[in-house]
Amino acid sequence: MSGSAPQRAPVYGKVALIGLGLIASSLFWAMKRANLVGTVTGYARSQETRDTAREIGLCDEVCDSAAAACEGADLIVLCVPIGAMESVAQEIAPYLKKGATVTDVGSVKRAVIDAVGPHIPEGVHFIPGHPLAGTEHSGPRSGFAELFDNRWCLLVPVENSDAAAIAQLRALWEGVGSNVEEMDAEHHDLVLAVTSHAPHLIAYTMVGVADDLRRVTDSEVIKYSAAGFRDFTRIAASDPTMWRDVFLNNKEATLEILGRFTEELFALQRAIRTGDGDHLFDYFTHTRAIRRGIIEAGQDTDAPNFGRGKKDVK
Ligand SMILES: NC(=O)c1ccc[n+]([C@@H]2O[C@H](COP(=O)([O-])OP(=O)(O)OC[C@H]3O[C@@H](n4cnc5c(N)ncnc54)[C@H](O)[C@@H]3O)[C@@H](O)[C@H]2O)c1
Numbered sequence: 492m493s494g495s496a497p498q499r500a501p502v503y504g505k506v507a508l509i510g511l512g513l514i515a516s517s518l519f520w521a522m523k524r525a526n527l528v529g530t531v532t533g534y535a536r537s538q539e540t541r542d543t544a545r546e547i548g549l550c551d552e553v554c555d556s557a558a559a560a561c562e563g564a565d566l567i568v569l570c571v572p573i574g575a576m577e578s579v580a581q582e583i584a585p586y587l588k589k590g591a592t593v594t595d596v597g598s599v600k601r602a603v604i605d606a607v608g609p610h611i612p613e614g615v616h617f618i619p620g621h622p623l624a625g626t627e628h629s630g631p632r633s634g635f636a637e638l639f640d641n642r643w644c645l646l647v648p649v650e651n652s653d654a655a656a657i658a659q660l661r662a663l664w665e666g667v668g669s670n671v672e673e674m675d676a677e678h679h680d681l682v683l684a685v686t687s688h689a690p691h692l693i694a695y696t697m698v699g700v701a702d703d704l705r706r707v708t709d710s711e712v713i714k715y716s717a718a719g720f721r722d723f724t725r726i727a728a729s730d731p732t733m734w735r736d737v738f739l740n741n742k743e744a745t746l747e748i749l750g751r752f753t754e755e756l757f758a759l760q761r762a763i764r765t766g767d768g769d770h771l772f773d774y775f776t777h778t779r780a781i782r783r784g785i786i787e788a789g790q791d792t793d794a795p796n797f798g799r800g801k802k803d804v805k
């Protein structure tokens with residue numbers, strides 16, 4: 492006996508990553524950390540990104556075409572901006588192996604399903620996904636193996652998705668540290684409009700307003716920026732291509748949430764103008780209870796008690 496731990500069979504033999512930025516590189520390092528897959532090929536549109544990937548050892552093989560990367564792959568993960576999903580799907584379609592699974596990591600689901608779905612050939616599984624994890628950084632050097640630890644990954648199976656193929660993809664995301672749930676596309680897009688898309692737009696706006704004010708305050712806004720504003724500036728540094736595509740492809744849900752947001756904002760604005768302290772106090776008491784409820788339920792993925800549930804919280 493050698494004494495070493497028994498080798499598990501890989502979840503997938505060959506994985507192709509299309510687009511080699513933050514999410515693809517994090518997924519690569521996380522898959523390697525857990526020894527989850529056989530070989531990983533990668534492709535990105537720009538020569539510069541492919542050169543960087545080769546230099547830092549991102550992927551076992553970096554290919555010069557999406558077709559070459561997908562040849563013989565058991566799992567193909569589309570890690571490009573939402574607006575590029577359709578052209579990539581069209582490009583790789585003729586090279587997909589029967590029985591393979593195509594998934595994606597896009598932040599919007601209905602638009603990706605409508606854009607990619609029609610290009611998936613008979614006999615190939617299509618299971619859209621979305622890891623709820625990221626940073627404001629992008630590109631092949633920005634990834635790290637821990638990105639998905641204790642984060643949600645939402646799978647959004649399309650009609651008649653194969654149960655075994657879903658279970659295999661679930662095993663991959665669980666293997667890289669995520670907690671996996673299934674959801675339908677419309678619900679996903681509405682939930683994400685509230686929790687991610689509208690907050691990003693608000694952060695972009697707030698930083699834009701502060702920049703406008705800079706001329707009046709002689710740069711003091713930046714110099715004395717408090718923690719809350721600094722969080723806004725971090726989020727507002729996120730990739731412009733990615734976020735342009737998110738808003739253009741989750742229009743309805745984002746506009747619905749922004750409409751509600753504006754109504755609440757006007758009510759608070761009115762309370763400030765009229766000196767209605769009770770309204771402000773009650774509103775802030777209510778929102779504080781929501782935050783405390785999240786912590787007590789063990790649903791704050793950043794909190795040390797994540798996943799322990801209410802009864803375990805001291
Ligand atoms: N950044 C986040 O916080 C985050 C979180 C979860 C999901 N997502 C989603 O993941 C996807 C990728 O985001 P990211 O943050 O990794 O972006 P990124 O900018 O870091 O990487 C995108 C990569 O795609 C490549 N690319 C662009 N167009 C291409 C094309 N037509 N063909 C081949 N490659 C192309 C770029 O060269 C780059 O390598 C997006 O759809 C985004 O919505 C992002």
Ligand SMILES: O=C(O)C(=O)C[C@]1(C(=O)O)C=C[C@@H](O)C=C1
Nearest residue numbers: 598622623624625626627686687
């Ligand atoms: O933490 C961040 O920087 C993020 O913006 C990550 C974040 C989010 O809003 O939580 C952004 C977009 C995604 O689709 C998923 C995760």
